[in-house]
Amino acid sequence: MKLLFSVFLASCSLATAAWHAGVAKADITPTESVPLAGYGGKTRMSQRVEHPIWLKALALKDDVGAVSVLVTADLVGLSDKMIAVIAKNAAEKHGVARERLILNASHNHSCPVTEDVLWLYYEFTPEEAAAKDRYTRMVYAKYDEVIGAAIAALKPAELSFEQGLAGVAVNRRRSRGPESRALGGQVDQDVPVIAVKSGNGLQAVVFGYSCHTTALGGLSINGDYAGFAQLELEKSIPGCTALFVQNCGGDANPLPRIRGRDAEATQLAGMYGHILAEAVRQVVAAPMKPLSGPLKVAMDETELTLQPGLPLEELKQRVPNLTGMPKREFEHFIRQYEMLGSPPDRVKYPVQVWSFGSELTFIALTGETVVDYSLKFKAAHGWNTTWVCGYNNDLLSYVPSLRVLKEGGYEGVSGMYEYGHRAPYTEDVEERITAKVEELVKATAK
Numbered sequence: 273m274k275l276l277f278s279v280f281l282a283s284c285s286l287a288t289a290a291w292h293a294g295v296a297k298a299d300i301t302p303t304e305s306v307p308l309a310g311y312g313g314k315t316r317m318s319q320r321v322e323h324p325i326w327l328k329a330l331a332l333k334d335d336v337g338a339v340s341v342l343v344t345a346d347l348v349g350l351s352d353k354m355i356a357v358i359a360k361n362a363a364e365k366h367g368v369a370r371e372r373l374i375l376n377a378s379h380n381h382s383c384p385v386t387e388d389v390l391w392l393y394y395e396f397t398p399e400e401a402a403a404k405d406r407y408t409r410m411v412y413a414k415y416d417e418v419i420g421a422a423i424a425a426l427k428p429a430e431l432s433f434e435q436g437l438a439g440v441a442v443n444r445r446r447s448r449g450p451e452s453r454a455l456g457g458q459v460d461q462d463v464p465v466i467a468v469k470s471g472n473g474l475q476a477v478v479f480g481y482s483c484h485t486t487a488l489g490g491l492s493i494n495g496d497y498a499g500f501a502q503l504e505l506e507k508s509i510p511g512c513t514a515l516f517v518q519n520c521g522g523d524a525n526p527l528p529r530i531r532g533r534d535a536e537a538t539q540l541a542g543m544y545g546h547i548l549a550e551a552v553r554q555v556v557a558a559p560m561k562p563l564s565g566p567l568k569v570a571m572d573e574t575e576l577t578l579q580p581g582l583p584l585e586e587l588k589q590r591v592p593n594l595t596g597m598p599k600r601e602f603e604h605f606i607r608q609y610e611m612l613g614s615p616p617d618r619v620k621y622p623v624q625v626w627s628f629g630s631e632l633t634f635i636a637l638t639g640e641t642v643v644d645y646s647l648k649f650k651a652a653h654g655w656n657t658t659w660v661c662g663y664n665n666d667l668l669s670y671v672p673s674l675r676v677l678k679e680g681g682y683e684g685v686s687g688m689y690e691y692g693h694r695a696p697y698t699e700d701v702e703e704r705i706t707a708k709v710e711e712l713v714k715a716t717a718k
């Protein structure tokens with residue numbers, strides 16, 4: 273009898289693994305005028321700060337696992353170069369294995385440019401480039417700081433998960449006039465939420481949404497609608513840190529949008545933030561599913577192949593007639609012909625899966641993933657037990673589904689050059705990503 277009892281206790285403690293969670297935030301608001309990120313064209317130098325922007329980290333440890341860290345950022349994205357530096361520091365200084373580190377960016381278009389992210393967009397004066405470099409150095413130091421602080425803050429906690437809803441996102445293809453409406457208008461308006469409780473209160477809420485953070489495009493530093501949502505949640509839930517995860521918002525915009533009238537646009541972004549914050553508040557006020565763990569993680573890369581690019585002769589012929597970003601793009605491809613023989617025909621595509629037992633599968637994809645990926649993996653693995661986010665790792669490019677690729681247009685076809693890729697992906701893009709996701713979901717399943 274005694275033996276049976278202790279076996280029962282052991283299996284019980286495994287099934288309800290006691291979590292430790294640690295949360296930290298680091299202010300990454302620039303202290304000088306810096307070039308703003310996200311939109312091509314004329315360089316926009318920041319003129320004021322609407323509200324601070326942040327890096328935020330959630331460190332998690334279950335009874336049986338090592339420490340895993342999710343870092344969210346009010347940044348437009350990260351580059352391969354940035355990921356390498358941040359991940360190396362996380363491993364060497366804080367012992368975080370690469371597969372246990374998820375680096376998500378909100379895709380904020382009202383933040384400074386960092387390092388080489390979207391480098392073909394910009395043409396900086398030496399002074400502007402120096403300001404960008406000073407800011408980048410600060411951001412690296414803050415990543416290091418916030419990861420270390422979250423781990424140092426680990427303490428017993430309870431995790432739970434549920435989804436809310438917010439109707440802010442509109443498919444970009446529907447928003448571009450009557451002729452585009454024939455293309456359909458899928459969106460994912462779920463607001464997945466992980467609540468972290470310790471002691472009597474909420475220590476953190478991690479929430480996501482699939483929509484470009486492009487309500488604003490002026491000259492102020494802010495976190496766009498996601499920044500307003502985080503701000504409001506932190507004000508209305510004392511002691512709680514709110515972390516925003518950009519999901520699969522590659523082909524979604526917040527609508528309506530106002531251009532050229534900054535005060536009104538800011539008000540609108542605040543309203544979208546309020547809607548999202550209210551969705552999160554409703555989720556955490558209602559019963560949520562406890563996450564029992566243990567946390568199983570997996571990370572691997574697949575390759576996405578590119579269609580043939582323009583021949584060298586054609587690039588050389590056309591470049592004298594170009595200016596601005598198109599000229600920089602073509603010159604980049606010419607350099608690749610000269611240095612590498614031809615522009616690369618493939619890119620690497622990292623995929624991460626964190627499985628919180630049977631209650632939540634967290635699928636982290638790379639780049640500007642379109643909504644089809646979120647809907648597809650939720651349909652396959654459970655609408656209420658699956659969270660799919662893009663905008664992790666390298667910002668890379670838009671990541672179209674086969675549908676979006678075949679439709680053509682900006683996301684996945686005409687938008688490829690500006691990321692430095694020679695041509696659109698081949699038609700197996702969705703198949704390759706799906707195969708890797710399924711492999712990792714299987715590997716992390718109980």
Ligand SMILES: [Zn+2]
Pocket residue numbers: 379484522640
């Ligand atoms: Zn984008």
